[in-house]
Amino acid sequence: MKTILKFTAVTALMFTTVVGLAKEPKLSLMTSDQKKSLIVELDSQYKESFLKIIDENQNIIFSEKISETAYTKKFDLNKLENGSYLFELDNSSRSLVYTISVGNGEVKILKKKENNKPVFRRKGSKLFLNLLNLDSKDVQIKVFDSDNRMLYSEIIENESIVTKAFNFETAHEDRYTIVVKDGQNTYYEDILVK
Secondary structure (H helix, E strand, O other): OHHHHHHHHHHHHHHHHHHHHHOOOOEEEEEOOOOOEEEEEEOHHHOOEEEEEEOOOOOEEEEEEEOOOOEEEEEEOOOOOOEEEEEEEEOOOEEEEEEEEEEOOEEEEEEEEEEEOOEEEEEOOEEEEEEEOOOOOOEEEEEEOOOOOEEEEEEEOOOOEEEEEEEOOOOOOEEEEEEEEEOOEEEEEEEEEO
16 A cells, blocks of 8 residues: 555656646757857747847847747847847746847857746735745835825845735725836736726
């Protein structure tokens, strides 16, 4: 009986691990053999994302909304001047920013920065907040009404997973804004109470 229980537990753990790994999105950003080319390959989890290439002066030189379930594109960067550029992929749950260098007839990927965004989920008159905060930065949460009066404020320190529930069941009819700030990034979510 113990052997069957152990086998069942191990099988369940392996199944959970495989399902978890299957949900990991695939993003391939690589330079090609041809000079000044960049190849981007995305899987279905990046559907409904925005892709941008930004120059050193913060000018958007390329922008595209990705709506396909599988996306592959080769970028010919021959017409770009030598310098640094940001390659940004943004969707509702995260943003990925690659710093790329174009110069001497080639493209180099210098660094990658990933930023997880808070996930808001509404259920009735309640709003739930989840934020993966891997750097354990201080997270500041504030709630404002439509007259910009602060109704709630909290700083969460040293937490890698931030969860919060807001109950608007007894709130007055109004539009409320939840502001979440983690380091340099600020996110907003509105909820209308009728």
